[in-house]
Amino acid sequence: MIQLHLEKVRKWFTEEHEKRLAPLAEFAYGELQNRDRDAFGKGWMSWPVDHHESLYADIDKIASDFRAKSNVTVVIGIGGSYLGARSVLSMVQPEFTREGKHEVIFAGQQLSPTYHAHLLKYLDSREVTLVVVSKSGTTLEPSAVFHTFRDYLEKRYGEAEASARICAITDAQKGSLRAYADEKKYATLPIPDDIGGRYSVLSAVGLLPMALAGVDYRKVMQGAANMRDQLAKVAITANPAVQYALARHVLYQQGFVAEALVTYEPRVADFAGWWQQLFGESQGKDGIGLYPTMLQYTTDLHSMGQYVQDSRKVLVETVLDAFIDDAPELKVPVGLDEKNRYLENVSFHKLQEVAVESVMIAHSEAGVPNIRIEARGDAESLYGELVYFFEVACAFGGYLLGINAFDQPGVEAYKSEMRARLQK
Known part of the structure; x- marks a missing residue:
């Protein structure tokens, strides 16, 4: 209320x-x-009441698969590609009571060499999956971090297994990340054409991190x-x-x-x-x-x-x-x-x-x-x-x-x- x-x-x-x-x-x-005025940005208006059962099924499948493969998922994105997801996990999950829960860590929201080097070291003792969020795939910060972490996964697990541990949330049809994900056979989820990044937390951009963390995203x-x-x-x-x-x-x-x-x-x-x-x-x-x-x-x-x-x-x-x-x-x-x-x-x-x-x-x-x-x-x-x-x-x-x-x-x-x- x-x-x-x-x-x-x-x-x-x-x-x-x-x-x-x-x-x-x-x-x-x-x-x-x-809805005809600025239609390219108004998809969020009806999104909460639109039919999404097919999307939910895909999200649940990827989340279940990643939780079975790993105990940590790194979500790579910046701006609207991570702020909403981070905010919902902070608000919904009680502090200090996350033992045994699947860990979701954010990266690519800045270019700190220290942060990302320390994170890679932290991941060495854990089983890891990766989610990259970018509509175009050309935003500098997440692109640099994604390919660094992708390379880490490929060296650690081999290229085929690494591909099975990566999901790209990106444009449904076009863009460099879409083409790269299709080539590598990553799991993918779409970012709607008519929802901009800062309005996108209720799309797959936020819903997959919620599902990974055990949040009831339907609520x-x-x-x-x-x-x-x-x-x-x-x-x-x-x-x-x-x-x-x-x-x-x-x-x-x-x-x-x-x-x-x-x-x-x-x-x-x-x-x-x-x-x-x-x-x-x-x-x-x-x-x-x-x-x-x-x-x-x-x-x-x-x-x-x-x-x-x-x-x-x-x-x-x-x-x-x-x-x-x-x-x-x-x-x-x-x-x-x-x-x-x-x-x-x-x-x-x-x-x-x-x-x-x-x-x-x-x-x-x-x-x-x-x-x-x-x-x-x-x-x-x-x-x-x-x-x-x-x-x-x-x-x-x-x-x-x-x-x-x-x-x-x-x-x-x-x-x-x-x-x-x-x-x-």
Whole structure:
């Protein structure tokens, strides 16, 4: 269940703003719903309710085969090819209780020689399978890492057995990785033509890592389907994803330049990384857009709290108040010293709840707008709900800004420079 709370932002986002923006909101929502507009990027909109039984069967087969062959799968990808998968595994899997579970490790999301060399050494004592995720197969970082790890597998297992331990998630018909995978006879799964990388976590890009890790990905998909149905049944004025997008749009117009997604649960921190790419790559173009960043409270209150409270007021905080109730109740014991006695027998859930409320009050009264998104439920369903909620808000917000939320022309600049230098 997701609920939007705008009480701590009403000083800046009033009912008058909503009335004035109503015609623009109607236009933007119509553009979002028009599947002929920007059709190349809108496949995610109906994806949670489309028929995927054939895809699920392929995913289950590959996951079962890889789990039988190995105890570690390395997933190679960057950007949308790994952020979503990493975030769902972090959010759904409890910390410290993964003994005996199939290990999923991410690589190719950077070019650190130390990280990848140490990972290869770590793999020497384990049975290994490999998943490479790339729509084109030409993205520099995952390409370099994939072929390094492919070579490792071929030297260790022989070429035929290595091929049986590799799956490529790529374009269904074209691209260098598709051609290479077909030549090597790898298992393959498709990336849909009409779903861009940052919107792709509910496709095979995220579903295979979920299946490998033992996550019930069908519950994730059902959560996304439930959110789709919920948003479709309400008017724009009652649509929480639309209202969130409108609030951040008005704040941007008033001179706020950055938005921090604030999390209180460590398990949700990686989700903020997925959110950052979603909004940064979708709306950061044409010289406009809020700068998306992340803060993990209460930890960062002891490093960034002073800045947020007392610095120049350029920051919006969106508090993702997520609670996943899968742990026993934990309370502070009795018998504390006098100055700490007020903590006796207080549950950690209560401590967290008070922290969220207190920080929002302090920061909003200091001039920092605070949007709160309350998220409650079981981890798998809640993850799916959150993904679909933010995808709608992001795409709708793009139409409010008058930009295309489905392309990323600026990403190519550094890649072209690197290729030119390496090809000299």
